[in-house]
Amino acid sequence: MKAVGITCVLLAAMPLSFGASKEIIELQRDVAQLQDQVRNLQKTLDQLTVLAQQALDAGNRNNASLAVMQSNLGDTSKSVRESVSAPLMSVGTKMDAMSEDFRNLRETVNDVSARLGKLDAKVTDLQNAVTIISRPPVQPPAPDTTAMPQGTTPGTPAGNTTPPPGMKSETLYTSAYRDYLGGNYDLALQEFSDYIKYFNETQFAPNSQFYIGNIYYKRQDYPNALAAFDAVLEHYSDNPKTAGAHYWKGKTLLAMSKRDAAAKEFREILSKYPDSDVAPQAKIELRHLGLSPGTGAATKGRSRRS
Numbered sequence: 001m002k003a004v005g006i007t008c009v010l011l012a013a014m015p016l017s018f019g020a021s022k023e024i025i026e027l028q029r030d031v032a033q034l035q036d037q038v039r040n041l042q043k044t045l046d047q048l049t050v051l052a053q054q055a056l057d058a059g060n061r062n063n064a065s066l067a068v069m070q071s072n073l074g075d076t077s078k079s080v081r082e083s084v085s086a087p088l089m090s091v092g093t094k095m096d097a098m099s100e101d102f103r104n105l106r107e108t109v110n111d112v113s114a115r116l117g118k119l120d121a122k123v124t125d126l127q128n129a130v131t132i133i134s135r136p137p138v139q140p141p142a143p144d145t146t147a148m149p150q151g152t153t154p155g156t157p158a159g160n161t162t163p164p165p166g167m168k169s170e171t172l173y174t175s176a177y178r179d180y181l182g183g184n185y186d187l188a189l190q191e192f193s194d195y196i197k198y199f200n201e202t203q204f205a206p207n208s209q210f211y212i213g214n215i216y217y218k219r220q221d222y223p224n225a226l227a228a229f230d231a232v233l234e235h236y237s238d239n240p241k242t243a244g245a246h247y248w249k250g251k252t253l254l255a256m257s258k259r260d261a262a263a264k265e266f267r268e269i270l271s272k273y274p275d276s277d278v279a280p281q282a283k284i285e286l287r288h289l290g291l292s293p294g295t296g297a298a299t300k301g302r303s304r305r306s
Helices: 002-134 169-181 185-198 205-218 222-235 242-255 259-272 279-288
Strands: none
Touching: 169 185, 169 205, 185 205, 205 222, 205 242, 222 242, 242 259, 242 279, 259 279
16 A cells, blocks of 8 residues: 555656656756857857957048148148249249339439429520510519419410519429418419419429419319319310319319219219329219219320429
8 A cells, every 4th residue: 555655646746747847948948049149149249349340440540541641731732832932922022123123213204304394494494584684574563362363364374474583483383382282372372373474385384273273172262273274174285284183173063063074074084094193083083973983095194293
């Protein structure tokens, strides 16, 4: 009976032992699969590590190449700057030398022109001296320093009247221009008027007529200023003050509210004297009038000379 009991117990325990072994086998199989997955993940990680290292190495190589290229570019730029700057400096030096030569030439020309003007004045003085010797002049009346002489207008040269004894054209003009620059307009007006009266055929007659107009303009005596500038254009049409006379005639017409006539004078400057000193001012005046500066013939303007 005892042996039968033991046998029964063993037979009862056999299914339990068989079930436990099956679960262990399944667990072992799952563990083996997990181990395989871990090994695969490790291989993948190793491959990614290799790729990352390769990418890092490629980046380092690219950085090195860029550094070399930057260095070469800097050297090339420096070389180009050095090769270009030297010729540019040479050209600049030559331009400065040419500018200085041109300035010296202009001063020489101005000096020659001044000498010619003085020579012309001296010739006129000699002619007047001969006239005085041959026919003693009548002493003129005392001048009125506040207005033009009686019977004359700013726009009418008085003709070659014999000057008073001792009056020289060069001295008279120099004195008149000095008084004009000093703001002594009454005396300058009389002196310029005397110059026109006695020396209206000499070199500085256009200048004197021009400054007469300028004095009247400064006094806001626009009718007399207009007549004076017209006299420059009518009696001395080809002289260094022609462009300036057109400009100040235009300014005078503007002051008299004659806009169309003023614009015509400014356009005359740009047409005939585009290189004159007053051409830029004429363009500005046209723009102020709401007009666009026109272009004209290439007749060179003359520089203004006192």
